[in-house]
Amino acid sequence: MDFVAAWGTLSAAPLAIMAWVPAADPTWTSILLLGMLAGLLCLDDTALAQTWFSQPLPVGVLTGAFCGDPLAGLAIGLPVQLILAGNLPVGQSFTGDHVTSLVAIVGAVVLSGRDLGLALGARTLGEIPFVGWMVLAVGLFSSAGHFMIQLERRAHSVWMLEGHRTLRDGRLGRIEQIHARCLFTTFLRGFVTTVIMLLLIRRLWIPAFDHLPNLVLGALGMLPLLLPGLGIGNLIDRYGVRSSWPWLVSGTAISYLVTRFVL
Amino acid sequence: MSGDKLSTRRSRGLTFKLKLALFVRSLSLQASWNHERMQNLGLLTVMLPWARTQRRNLNQDRVFCRRYYEFFNTNPYLANFVIGGLVRLEEDRAAARDNGATLSPGTTTMFRDSLGRAFASLGDQLFWLGIRPAMAMAICLLGLHGQMLAVLGLVGIFAVGQLILRWRSLDRGYRLGFDLVDVLQHRHWHRGIAIAERSGMVLTGMTAGTYLAMVTRPGVPVHDGLLWFGILAGLGLPMILRRRLPGEMLILVALGLALLLGFAVFVSGG
Numbered sequence: 001m002d003f004v005a006a007w008g009t010l011s012a013a014p015l016a017i018m019a020w021v022p023a024a025d026p027t028w029t030s031i032l033l034l035g036m037l038a039g040l041l042c043l044d045d046t047a048l049a050q051t052w053f054s055q056p057l058p059v060g061v062l063t064g065a066f067c068g069d070p071l072a073g074l075a076i077g078l079p080v081q082l083i084l085a086g087n088l089p090v091g092q093s094f095t096g097d098h099v100t101s102l103v104a105i106v107g108a109v110v111l112s113g114r115d116l117g118l119a120l121g122a123r124t125l126g127e128i129p130f131v132g133w134m135v136l137a138v139g140l141f142s143s144a145g146h147f148m149i150q151l152e153r154r155a156h157s158v159w160m161l162e163g164h165r166t167l168r169d170g171r172l173g174r175i176e177q178i179h180a181r182c183l184f185t186t187f188l189r190g191f192v193t194t195v196i197m198l199l200l201i202r203r204l205w206i207p208a209f210d211h212l213p214n215l216v217l218g219a220l221g222m223l224p225l226l227l228p229g230l231g232i233g234n235l236i237d238r239y240g241v242r243s244s245w246p247w248l249v250s251g252t253a254i255s256y257l258v259t260r261f262v263l
Numbered sequence: 264m265s266g267d268k269l270s271t272r273r274s275r276g277l278t279f280k281l282k283l284a285l286f287v288r289s290l291s292l293q294a295s296w297n298h299e300r301m302q303n304l305g306l307l308t309v310m311l312p313w314a315r316t317q318r319r320n321l322n323q324d325r326v327f328c329r330r331y332y333e334f335f336n337t338n339p340y341l342a343n344f345v346i347g348g349l350v351r352l353e354e355d356r357a358a359a360r361d362n363g364a365t366l367s368p369g370t371t372t373m374f375r376d377s378l379g380r381a382f383a384s385l386g387d388q389l390f391w392l393g394i395r396p397a398m399a400m401a402i403c404l405l406g407l408h409g410q411m412l413a414v415l416g417l418v419g420i421f422a423v424g425q426l427i428l429r430w431r432s433l434d435r436g437y438r439l440g441f442d443l444v445d446v447l448q449h450r451h452w453h454r455g456i457a458i459a460e461r462s463g464m465v466l467t468g469m470t471a472g473t474y475l476a477m478v479t480r481p482g483v484p485v486h487d488g489l490l491w492f493g494i495l496a497g498l499g500l501p502m503i504l505r506r507r508l509p510g511e512m513l514i515l516v517a518l519g520l521a522l523l524l525g526f527a528v529f530v531s532g533g
Contacts, residue, residue: 047294050339051422052395057402058418061411070411078406082470083517084510085399088391096511132521139514146511156297160304167332170324172311179308182295215529219521222493226517228474229497234513235396235467237501244464251468252475255404259476263408 026111030067031198035191037066038103042190045099046149047183056138057081059102067110075116075127076106076134079224082231083135086238097145100190101138104197109134112206132220133209135227141197152189156182276434277350284312285346286430292342301336306346306375313350317357327353330371337379338386343429345378347436348443355440374441381447389452393459394421400466407473496520 026034041062045054053062060077064070084098109116116127159178166174212220236244277285288309295304307328314327337345352374356366398421405413436443475494500516501507508516 043294046296047291049290049422049426050293051425052398052418053415053422055399055402055418057399057406057414061414065411074406074409074411078403080510081399081403081406083513085396085403086507087510088395096509098510135514136518139511143511153297156295156304157299160295160297160300163304163307163332167325167328170321170328172314172324172328175304175307175328176311179291179295179304182304183291186294215522215525218525218528219518222521222524223514223517225478226493226497226521227514228471229494230500230513230517231497231510232467232471232474233498233501234507234510235400235463236498238392238396238507239460239464239467241502244467247461247464248468248471251465252472253468255469255472256476257472259473260480 026108026198026202030107030111031195034063034066034103034107034198035195037063038100038194039187039190041099041103042097043183043186047186054099055081056084056098056102059099060106063103063106064110067107069110069115072110072114072116073106075131076109076138077102079131079135079227079231080138083227083234085231086234096142097149097193098138098142100145100193101141101197104141104194104201105134105137107194108198108201108206112202114206128224129212129217129220130209132223133205133212135223136220137201137205141201145193148189148193152185155185277347277437281312281316281350282430282433285309285350286343286433288312289343289346289429289433292339300332300334302342303332303335306335307331309346310349310353313353326368330368331375333372335375335379337383338390340390340425340428341382341386341432343432344436344443344446345375345382347433347438348378348440349375349436351437351440378443378447385447385452388456389459393456393463397459397463397466400463400470403470404466404473407470407477492524493520 041054041059043049044051052058057074057077057080060073060080061070062073064073064077080098080102084096087096087098114127114130116131159181163175163178166172236248239248276282288311292302292305292309295308296302297304310327310331314324317323349371352366352371356371359366398417402414402417405417435446439446497517500520501513
């Protein structure tokens with residue numbers, strides 16, 4: 001009886017998920033295509049070629065362009081790029097998973113039909129709290145995605161131990177199969193995580209913005225203004241203030257004057 | 264393979280077919296990264312096309328796999344120097360075997376570990392701590408000016424550049440073998456690291472300057488006090504915390520700070 005009930009619940013789950021996704025916004029086609037884009041960018045991030053197209057800003061612009069509004073990708077990708085500039089995707093360090101969260105968020109925003117003005121440098125603050133809300137989502141979902149990465153790496157460890165059998169029977173093809181399985185898992189992680197995030201963001205996170213209290217909206221409006229300072233401060237700390245200040249100050253002065261008085 | 268044939272082949276470099284196979288596989292060196300032995304599975308997968316060019320022997324295949332199933336970790340962009348050198352070492356081993364001699368199994372381990380570590384350290388300094396932050400700031404600067412195509416173009420230039428480096432370093436590693444140590448000693452690495460770091464510093468300053476110019480120009484409706492407090496708090500916090508927090512944590516720290524600022528404005532009736 002318990003088995004029948006459990007089976008009923010399990011079989012109802014996909015139907016419930018399908019009911020959650022309306023026919024037009026976002027469509028299954030766009031969800032699947034965005035999932036595939038995220039899968040490819042996840043491969044680029046740590047597994048294949050590492051061309052840096054998986055850095056936050058290119059991911060934002062590419063996803064935005066893919067959905068028809070690169071400016072929205074720029075508006076969300078830019079503060080995220082600034083704040084994540086100090087993150088390094090090497091070895092055992094914390095990497096987070098900005099790729100899937102950014103693809104899902106930029107995709108969900110564009111597909112929901114929101115028109116984002118460029119937050120930094122815009123002459124209106126109208127959309128800045130919304131950009132802050134989305135950047136917060138990137139932080140939270142990227143942290144959640146980090147655990148998926150760790151899970152994937154544990155699977156790699158198990159499969160690596162499976163490869164010990166080749167040390168006994170000399171079957172070289174097994175090693176290649178395991179390696180290809182790891183590559184596919186990375187793609188699949190990107191695909192599945194993005195699809196789930198996209199649905200959550202489109203159905204829950206974006207509608208929740210309209211119900212936020214004024215205090216939180218005010219704080220979110222300040223978030224994209226604080227993030228560049230924090231990101232740049234983090235990098236300056238990495239370089240060391242004593243050794244880097246002449247270069248930093250000269251760079252700041254030149255670009256401030258050029259942007260203010262020439263451009 | 265006789266000594267003459269081997270030296271003729273060395274002077275020609277790797278065959279195109281083998282080089283292409285090694286190169287394509289080397290792009291996925293990190294795909295099976297694991298906590299225990301890091302890139303060991305990736306390295307073995309890269310080396311398999313070479314093993315397949317040899318006369319197959321079950322026992323030799325097993326020993327070959329054992330040699331590469333140990334811990335290995337290096338920088339992915341410079342890994343092909345080591346891989347090229349390892350292919351040469353394997354050829355030496357095969358030639359010695361054909362002549363009835365043996366090459367100590369420890370030679371491969373020593374070569375792989377010592378050069379792998381040295382290139383890892385060099386690559387981390389050059390790519391992860393030098394070029395990557397500089398590139399991040401450069402694309403932010405372009406992004407602040409709304410140059411989306413230039414952002415993608417700059418990343419594209421890096422992508423092509425690193426692919427050329429990987430392709431060429433495979434042959435270089437193969438030709439040099441143990442002499443790769445001389446490559447490590449070359450001054451241009453340290454000069455490159457210094458240039459990348461200084462470029463990063465200047466670009467960080469330029470990004471900060473552009474951001475300041477944009478948010479302080481007339482017509483931008485940001486409260487001056489809040490803006491300057493936010494900028495100073497942002498710049499000062501990482502130095503006060505004395506810990507390099509991941510970016511995701513910084514977003515939450517920024518939210519906390521923004522809520523505090525918002526509450527202060529609310530209480531003061533602003």
